[in-house]
Amino acid sequence: MIKLSEAIRLGSMIRPQTYGRLYGARDVPIVGDVLGLRQERVASCALGAAYEAAGCPSKTITAVADAVGTREPVKAGAAAIMVTVPPQWTWSLGAAASCPMCDRRDVVIRLIAHLNDEHLWSRERVADWIETLEGAPLAATHQRNWRSLQRIADARRSLDEIGKKYR
Numbered sequence: 001m002i003k004l005s006e007a008i009r010l011g012s013m014i015r016p017q018t019y020g021r022l023y024g025a026r027d028v029p030i031v032g033d034v035l036g037l038r039q040e041r042v043a044s045c046a047l048g049a050a051y052e053a054a055g056c057p058s059k060t061i062t063a064v065a066d067a068v069g070t071r072e073p074v075k076a077g078a079a080a081i082m083v084t085v086p087p088q089w090t091w092s093l094g095a096a097a098s099c100p101m102c103d104r105r106d107v108v109i110r111l112i113a114h115l116n117d118e119h120l121w122s123r124e125r126v127a128d129w130i131e132t133l134e135g136a137p138l139a140a141t142h143q144r145n146w147r148s149l150q151r152i153a154d155a156r157r158s159l160d161e162i163g164k165k166y167r
């Protein structure tokens, strides 16, 4: 499955960038459409690009409690769009990071919208930043595992030595 950084890059090739919302849309008349109008996506933000490239399913839900949305708070009872992201991206919903441009500390997924909207970063630049975070937790975990394996090996070695001494 596609990484979040890759999805942002891929999605940004589909259409130009927009700010403050997932997608810029315009009404286009469709021949034979009795309602007369249809919404067509014409632009995407960094998140919208990622969702589009990965084909993330979304649906409109009614918020059961006050919640913090990606861009703004969602009041209980209000309609909100819920996007289901691939399992590989769920770290971005829980991991906090510092904005590379200001002092803001927030969950990574909200920082993506923040960099897109407030600092007007290109989606490619956002993708480069996300890529540094995608590598970091894995490398840290790997190093931790490697160190504990080393400790186990060391402990086993010293147990062997003790065993030899008393045999």
Ligand SMILES: [Zn+2]
Pocket: 099, 100, 101, 102, 103, 104, 114, 118, 119
């Ligand atoms: Zn910032």
